[in-house]
Amino acid sequence: MLSIQNLSLQIGGRAILKNLNFELSPGQKLALIGPNGAGKSSLFNVISGKIPFQSGRIYLNQIDISEQSAHQISRLGLSRSFQTSQLFPRLSVFDNLCCASMWRTRRTHATNPGKGYAFWRRLSGRKEVIENAEHILDLLKLHEKRQVYPVHLTYVEQRCLEIGMCIASDAQYILLDEPTAGMGQHETRLVVNLLNWLGPDKSLVVIEHDMQMVFNFADQIAVMDQGQIIAWDTPERVRKDPRVQSAFLSPDLFLKDTELSPISSHAKLSRNGAARLEGDE
């Protein structure tokens, strides 16, 4: 369980998160939505230990992580992706995935001191690492780019690889910040497949503006506005919440089929209303 209690964050004297409470159960797949500036990325920053906060507590599986570093929090099983790519530039696509999968093995052996740190072992002998990396390569359809360095990937391929690495690490809690930003329908579908592949033991929080994407993976939606969570419910109930509809979402959007389609996959949230299409002013 990821539990946030009475969390407040101020930056430069301005309240960014306001006495926020949040509980994510094991296995929950949550979409975090809200207008620009609502505080979604800031919430990820404090959960993952990237920035300190002024008051409140954060617990991960009942361990108080409020004052822990990003590195310590990551070792406790929380993995976070960013809006910009953070890949190993001198490793191939496949080796990047293997590296992330190595972390999986290290955590698996955390109760067996020393074993998980045996980097001197030949990678080719580590069946689990290779199988995991192969599987994610397959889901992301990156086979042809297997030996390519990240710098030679397109932006969208880099984003896919980064999400794959986040998932390959086998963290129990995964936070993704706008994973499909800039992606077309095809890549969005690959990312959705990857998210749906996650087992029931994995908890996921995804900041997402693409509502069709949200309805394709989330079992719950939390709506943020002005540093607070104003609604948290199933997608169906959030759709019908008049407060949410009037503040953020176009009712028309909900009449559409929730399957990904070329137009609707580009629907974005904006304040006052409404879904707009990419390219619209």
Ligand SMILES: Nc1ncnc2c1ncn2[C@@H]1O[C@H](COP(=O)(O)OP(=O)(O)OP(=O)(O)O)[C@@H](O)[C@H]1O
């Ligand atoms: N380092 C910072 N210094 C000053 N203000 C900041 C900083 N980081 C965030 N903010 C402010 O905090 C508020 C919340 O920002 P945040 O990025 O968390 O919102 P968001 O909901 O993720 O928005 P978006 O969807 O646009 O990414 C914004 O008003 C932003 O300007």
